[in-house]
Amino acid sequence: MNLAMRKGIYTALTALACAWTAMTSAQALTEQELVTLDTLKQTSLSSDLSYNIIESLTTEVGNRMMGTPGDAKSIVWAVDKMKSLGFDKVWTEEVTKAQWIRGEVSASIVSPYPQKMVAIALGGSVGTGEKGIEAEVVHFENLAALKEAEKGSLDGKIAFVSYRMERHIDGHGYGKAVGTRVTGAAVAAEKGAIALIMRSVGTDDNRIAHTGIMRYKDGVKKIPAAALSNPDADLLVNQLKRGKAVTVALNMSSEIQSDVQVKSANVVGEFTGSELPEQIVSLGAHLDSWDVGTGALDDGLGIGMVMAAAHHIGQLPERPKRTIRVILFAAEEVGLLGAKKYVELHKDNMSNHVIGAEWDFGLGPIYKMSVGVGAESLNAMREFAQLITPLGVALAPKNKARAQSDMGALSDAGMPSVNFSPDGSRYFDYHHTENDTFDKINPADLKQNTAVYTMFAYFTAQANTDFRK
Amino acid sequence: MNLAMRKGIYTALTALACAWTAMTSAQALTEQELVTLDTLKQTSLSSDLSYNIIESLTTEVGNRMMGTPGDAKSIVWAVDKMKSLGFDKVWTEEVTKAQWIRGEVSASIVSPYPQKMVAIALGGSVGTGEKGIEAEVVHFENLAALKEAEKGSLDGKIAFVSYRMERHIDGHGYGKAVGTRVTGAAVAAEKGAIALIMRSVGTDDNRIAHTGIMRYKDGVKKIPAAALSNPDADLLVNQLKRGKAVTVALNMSSEIQSDVQVKSANVVGEFTGSELPEQIVSLGAHLDSWDVGTGALDDGLGIGMVMAAAHHIGQLPERPKRTIRVILFAAEEVGLLGAKKYVELHKDNMSNHVIGAEWDFGLGPIYKMSVGVGAESLNAMREFAQLITPLGVALAPKNKARAQSDMGALSDAGMPSVNFSPDGSRYFDYHHTENDTFDKINPADLKQNTAVYTMFAYFTAQANTDFRK
Numbered sequence: 001m002n003l004a005m006r007k008g009i010y011t012a013l014t015a016l017a018c019a020w021t022a023m024t025s026a027q028a029l030t031e032q033e034l035v036t037l038d039t040l041k042q043t044s045l046s047s048d049l050s051y052n053i054i055e056s057l058t059t060e061v062g063n064r065m066m067g068t069p070g071d072a073k074s075i076v077w078a079v080d081k082m083k084s085l086g087f088d089k090v091w092t093e094e095v096t097k098a099q100w101i102r103g104e105v106s107a108s109i110v111s112p113y114p115q116k117m118v119a120i121a122l123g124g125s126v127g128t129g130e131k132g133i134e135a136e137v138v139h140f141e142n143l144a145a146l147k148e149a150e151k152g153s154l155d156g157k158i159a160f161v162s163y164r165m166e167r168h169i170d171g172h173g174y175g176k177a178v179g180t181r182v183t184g185a186a187v188a189a190e191k192g193a194i195a196l197i198m199r200s201v202g203t204d205d206n207r208i209a210h211t212g213i214m215r216y217k218d219g220v221k222k223i224p225a226a227a228l229s230n231p232d233a234d235l236l237v238n239q240l241k242r243g244k245a246v247t248v249a250l251n252m253s254s255e256i257q258s259d260v261q262v263k264s265a266n267v268v269g270e271f272t273g274s275e276l277p278e279q280i281v282s283l284g285a286h287l288d289s290w291d292v293g294t295g296a297l298d299d300g301l302g303i304g305m306v307m308a309a310a311h312h313i314g315q316l317p318e319r320p321k322r323t324i325r326v327i328l329f330a331a332e333e334v335g336l337l338g339a340k341k342y343v344e345l346h347k348d349n350m351s352n353h354v355i356g357a358e359w360d361f362g363l364g365p366i367y368k369m370s371v372g373v374g375a376e377s378l379n380a381m382r383e384f385a386q387l388i389t390p391l392g393v394a395l396a397p398k399n400k401a402r403a404q405s406d407m408g409a410l411s412d413a414g415m416p417s418v419n420f421s422p423d424g425s426r427y428f429d430y431h432h433t434e435n436d437t438f439d440k441i442n443p444a445d446l447k448q449n450t451a452v453y454t455m456f457a458y459f460t461a462q463a464n465t466d467f468r469k
Numbered sequence: 470m471n472l473a474m475r476k477g478i479y480t481a482l483t484a485l486a487c488a489w490t491a492m493t494s495a496q497a498l499t500e501q502e503l504v505t506l507d508t509l510k511q512t513s514l515s516s517d518l519s520y521n522i523i524e525s526l527t528t529e530v531g532n533r534m535m536g537t538p539g540d541a542k543s544i545v546w547a548v549d550k551m552k553s554l555g556f557d558k559v560w561t562e563e564v565t566k567a568q569w570i571r572g573e574v575s576a577s578i579v580s581p582y583p584q585k586m587v588a589i590a591l592g593g594s595v596g597t598g599e600k601g602i603e604a605e606v607v608h609f610e611n612l613a614a615l616k617e618a619e620k621g622s623l624d625g626k627i628a629f630v631s632y633r634m635e636r637h638i639d640g641h642g643y644g645k646a647v648g649t650r651v652t653g654a655a656v657a658a659e660k661g662a663i664a665l666i667m668r669s670v671g672t673d674d675n676r677i678a679h680t681g682i683m684r685y686k687d688g689v690k691k692i693p694a695a696a697l698s699n700p701d702a703d704l705l706v707n708q709l710k711r712g713k714a715v716t717v718a719l720n721m722s723s724e725i726q727s728d729v730q731v732k733s734a735n736v737v738g739e740f741t742g743s744e745l746p747e748q749i750v751s752l753g754a755h756l757d758s759w760d761v762g763t764g765a766l767d768d769g770l771g772i773g774m775v776m777a778a779a780h781h782i783g784q785l786p787e788r789p790k791r792t793i794r795v796i797l798f799a800a801e802e803v804g805l806l807g808a809k810k811y812v813e814l815h816k817d818n819m820s821n822h823v824i825g826a827e828w829d830f831g832l833g834p835i836y837k838m839s840v841g842v843g844a845e846s847l848n849a850m851r852e853f854a855q856l857i858t859p860l861g862v863a864l865a866p867k868n869k870a871r872a873q874s875d876m877g878a879l880s881d882a883g884m885p886s887v888n889f890s891p892d893g894s895r896y897f898d899y900h901h902t903e904n905d906t907f908d909k910i911n912p913a914d915l916k917q918n919t920a921v922y923t924m925f926a927y928f929t930a931q932a933n934t935d936f937r938k
Contacts, residue, residue, distance in 0.1 A: 059707040062584040115531040115763070118903065206675050207762070207903040231906035235763070238528040238907070293676070294584070294704070434587065434676040437700035438707070 044451035050308035065291035067262035082269035103253030132251030155192035199233035282356030286332035293436030302359035339406035358407035364423030372401035513920035519777035536731035551738035572722030601720030624661035668702035751825030755801035762905030771828035808875035829874035833892030841870035
């Protein structure tokens, strides 16, 4: 291809792009609305609001697992914060569940070479009893290998799964690793094991273990389950490599208190629409965190950006046409209880939830948008995609997105959905650990994130389209 | 400058370099010795021995602070390992000191916003007593600011120094930061403080605090001293920023047991020289570590490479002319006690220590060699520098090097010395923490390190020069 040919193609493409923009922008937003959108973009990119909200949450509240004092404090904090940010309405929606107590954990190699290990109880695990457990370890490289073990082959033993999570920009290594955490204890117990220990589901090399929810299986004995830090899993593997029996001691005072109900609440706030107030654009994040770290990334990031996005729009001289609702879901980590409650409470009004998105993953700039909307409204989403292209966001080709995390329950109930994919390469270095703290947040990335959410909320609140069609 | 000119200059430079090499290599090593040196280089670059030695130490012994079971185990391990590696002689040299017990530590912000913090007792600190300490925090940005505080201004308060260590390839940020750790408690006590808390001397962002030795001052009250992890120091600073009084609770059961003497030992091994056995080339590292992590970097790396270097040379058909002595010093972390003992025991033979080098810093490829030798022997060291240039090592211009760490005591006693500077950019992410574990070691870098040490040991054991002249 010569230079003239290239130039010709470039000119043709530019003309096409301009024509496309003219055609689509005419459909969804007016010229004046596009100007407003650009103002909102500039505001988001220059404002520290989302960063300051996360600083406030992590400094004044800290971690906030359902049932802990931090969770109760976070509800008060969120209500106060929304009010101070000028939300038109703010309310809470109560959820309850049985109490789980983390307690203390200690894990060590007893023989052949005694060494302490850094471990953490998986969320929802039973404890070991006061005397603890001391038993030989049987090593499995992954969950599939554990599943293949003969019934009874682990009688009196501790099962150890050493599978290492892979690092990927979209975090898909998590899906491949998390099965052991969720189901491993039940699988090990079926084979006769008296405890499960596993390499943390995490991509870091820190002596800090990753917690996260686990589940038992009806009719199968509940055995204690803990995760080791990556370096400790390496140490255990290295001791096992020597071919001698390896004995591990595990002591966990974790406890499921089935008879103690604890309360939490979704905190919901909105800027009420000026023309179509009954139609709701939902921005989601979850208010709870694990009881380690300060929940800065999971999900402080989401909280900061959806609150700031709504506030920036709320500062406009006029409310947008549709209502912008921020839902800070309760109890995501312990089973998406807030999301289930929300769908239950709002089931008769679900058809008015015109579109929604949640942030509950990642720690970097958004690079992709995926949509799940009606075929007719796809043009409007393409127009929006063009508007956020300068921020480095590309539109994914498929129109099948289910909103992530809590908001997925609303997608399942029929809500058109959008997912914004940020760079998640480093997210699982910190996820569900003591290391999930404010210093990990990059203010520049957060500004980009907030700009995308702000633009999304304004665009969809204003767009002349029905996202279900 | 045109191409012909450039070519001319290049040709002249090449000729000069060749002349230089011919002249200098004729002085120090024979052609046959240079061939042997190249074989040793290839052996070191292809061997996993140093890596495997560190794996053995960290897996089978783990951490080894003087006075702990790990320290006693490490002495047995080192003697056995040297014997199995074929050292001609292996012996130990006992050192003693008063026992120090780390105990347990807990630190938390009590008000205005209660949160737990990750802290670690500084080495040698007293405890708080069983009831612990709860007091208002007074914030200083660095040690200089603490020194400027009025006497009595900290009565009943906890002094908090938030200075953050800088990251540099040569680790010089450590020198600027470590003063608070070593002297901060005494300075704070002179102002009336009842405890010192400080940001860890470390460059990481992990919720893991860095320990390290501290010292009291005669006639000044001994107050407890602890380091906070970097994210926790940030949290405390953020709470202080709000202008309200911040109260911290500190509980440490650390204890100096002046009446309990504990023992350790230098472990020394050598390959005895064939022609000048009384003349000693010393390779140093320290055997002890802090009682956290597994001492993989500090100083497992040094242990692995000096043992492997000596072994590679010991595998040659003939012993080199001079003796190659590996000294694994005891009790470096708690005050260089092994080095002091070594110089005391060998003071009458110090003039036979012809040259030495220690590895006790860094975590990457060696990029620089600094020498401190007699003026005449400088040519020999320049010849050696040319031999390691292909490994990426440059010779520093000054001829004033004092060996680092323990080996500095031998330099001070007159031993000619060499320092190899590795990339230390990431060293203080892990230094003196739970995170100092085997997985942090890069096998490729370690091979380069080991090759340099092996070549250095052979060259100096064989060189036709007197490094004191």
